[in-house]
Amino acid sequence: MRAYIKGLGTFVPSRVVTNADLAEKMDTSDEWIRQRTGIVERRYVEEGTASSDLGCAATKAAAEDAGIALEEIDFIILATLSPDRFFPGTACYMQAKLGLPGVPALDIRQQCTGFVYGLTLAESLVRSGGYRNILLVGAEVHSHSLDFTTRGRDVAVLFGDGAGAAIVSPLEDGSERGILAHALHADGRFAEKLCIHGWDISRDPYMTAEDIEAGEQYPKMEGRYVFKEAVTRVPQVIHEVLAKTGHSVADLDLLVPHQANLRINEAVAKQIGIDPAKVVNNIQRFGNTTAASIALALADARAQDRLHPGDLVCLAALGSGFTWGALTLRW
Numbered sequence: 001m002r003a004y005i006k007g008l009g010t011f012v013p014s015r016v017v018t019n020a021d022l023a024e025k026m027d028t029s030d031e032w033i034r035q036r037t038g039i040v041e042r043r044y045v046e047e048g049t050a051s052s053d054l055g056c057a058a059t060k061a062a063a064e065d066a067g068i069a070l071e072e073i074d075f076i077i078l079a080t081l082s083p084d085r086f087f088p089g090t091a092c093y094m095q096a097k098l099g100l101p102g103v104p105a106l107d108i109r110q111q112c113t114g115f116v117y118g119l120t121l122a123e124s125l126v127r128s129g130g131y132r133n134i135l136l137v138g139a140e141v142h143s144h145s146l147d148f149t150t151r152g153r154d155v156a157v158l159f160g161d162g163a164g165a166a167i168v169s170p171l172e173d174g175s176e177r178g179i180l181a182h183a184l185h186a187d188g189r190f191a192e193k194l195c196i197h198g199w200d201i202s203r204d205p206y207m208t209a210e211d212i213e214a215g216e217q218y219p220k221m222e223g224r225y226v227f228k229e230a231v232t233r234v235p236q237v238i239h240e241v242l243a244k245t246g247h248s249v250a251d252l253d254l255l256v257p258h259q260a261n262l263r264i265n266e267a268v269a270k271q272i273g274i275d276p277a278k279v280v281n282n283i284q285r286f287g288n289t290t291a292a293s294i295a296l297a298l299a300d301a302r303a304q305d306r307l308h309p310g311d312l313v314c315l316a317a318l319g320s321g322f323t324w325g326a327l328t329l330r331w
């Protein structure tokens, strides 16, 4: 039995934050951000909005798109690196807000690869667990945990808030659609290359006043290192997942990569030799929305009539952990 994406929905907050807005807070410029990343603007939530709120809004859009009532959702997977609280899991908050008591709720923590890991998990739960409408959400509120001083400019300018959701269901029409293959990887030896160093449960207290003074409560990244890893491992994993079904890059109709940096996606496209017109990029409008980015890009492709029934689509990502992976599906 195959699983497929029965519905897709997204939600981004209405507040647009431009590069010029950020340049008022820190020593950066529209030119630097555009040249190095491609980002023009991103969305930020208003005070009082959590990742679960964005996730619920995207869920409602995905359920409507799938033509199901919320009550038909029978499993919730939420991918986020910006959970509402350290515990309990944000999927539980989302489940309560959606009014789905009793439905299993699972958080996964694979950062930028969260949507690819989550789809893989949803697919296997459909196949092995008999679930009929698995809700997969990627939701992030980054804007409440970034260092908006010049000290944090290398990371702060990159990220935006948003959510994407998919309803994953068994395919019952006998067609060739659905999720075909996946390839997942992780290498925790590189965990410190992109993480929040100040939050360390091996210490008592786990975060000190000195940490906060030094800005260690904010994410830190060795940008060049992560960039190099992304342009090496993402092409490899795309080839790996395609090989599983005997496909090649030439067979692909659409590549939907994680939106971390337009330059990364351009380099990946060049390396695998895909026509840039087949690569979906919307980082220009949303920045890096981590676990939400692939769903936002996939939904954009559909809205722009770039995604058609039967198309061979590859999703691919690398992020903190490191985690990386790719998944192919026929739309």
Ligand code: UT7
Pocket: 027, 028, 029, 032, 033, 036, 037, 112, 153, 154, 155, 157, 222, 223, 224, 225, 226, 227, 230, 259, 260, 261, 264, 288, 290, 318, 319, 320
């Ligand atoms: O989604 C998770 C995975 N994340 C990624 O894949 C991100 C991968 N990395 C990147 O996208 C890039 O490394 C960045 C966009 C983060 C940075 O671009 P870069 O070309 O690697 O710049 P850099 O870090 O080497 O910094 C170059 C210069 C430095 O100044 P000096 O030392 O040359 O004087 C930085 O201090 O740019 C400076 N800089 C900035 N200047 C203006 C760093 N951030 C900024 C900024 N505005 N926002």
